[in-house]
Amino acid sequence: MPNQPLQNLTVATTGASGSIFLKHFLLAAERDARIQTVNFIASDSGLRVLAEELGLRGRNDVVGQLLGKPSTKIHSQANSDIGANVASGSYPSDGMVVIPCSVGTLARIANGIASHLIERAADVSLKERRPLVLCVRETPLHKVHIRNMYKAADAGATVFPLIPTFYNRPTSLDDLAREFAYRVLAHLGLPQPDAYRWKA
Secondary structure, eight states, X not given: OOSSOOSEEEEEXXXXXXXXXXXXXXXXXXXXTTOOEEEEXXXXXXXXXXXXXXXXXXXXXXXXXXXXXOOSSEEEEETTOTTSGGGSTTSOOOEEEEEEEOHHHHHHHHTTOOSSHHHHHHHHHHHTTOOEEEEEOOSSOOXXXXXXXXXXXXXXXXXXXXXXXXXXXXXXXXXXXXXHHHHHHHHTTOOOTTSOOOXX
16 A cells, blocks of 8 residues: 555446445545545446435536535546546556445456446556555355456455444444445545544
């Protein structure tokens, strides 16, 4: 993980359940002054899950709907735009998080199939040796899923299953999702001041 604070972060969401985790990740990234730019990509399936789970209306201003206000930091990218900035290794992205990451997206990343921007940006992260965190959401897992997680990890990704903590005694789904988002950010070298700290 990098020693320096991240400047530019790529965040993607795909067609797996768990949109509330994405929402709290973006809220935390929006607040964190160490992150200057977030390039946000949603797959078509991810947009459908956002609509079904969080009640988003349409595909316009997805970030504003998630945050409850406009953002000058978080910029939406079309998953079909294979020529976007994050598709190139020359763009100074400092890390990428896919949250939630479907097993279909995991499979394409693990096997180098990059026909859309999400997979291409992930591929760039791997080839440039940049942090790539895949918050995989699926259950139960069969052998192909497990093999693909191994392949992705072997290529340099961190497989960070979308499993919340309970030792902090969450009282709501928001508490669960917020703490998970904090754990991912801490893994990227961005610990959050109000994150729960285990005391033995």
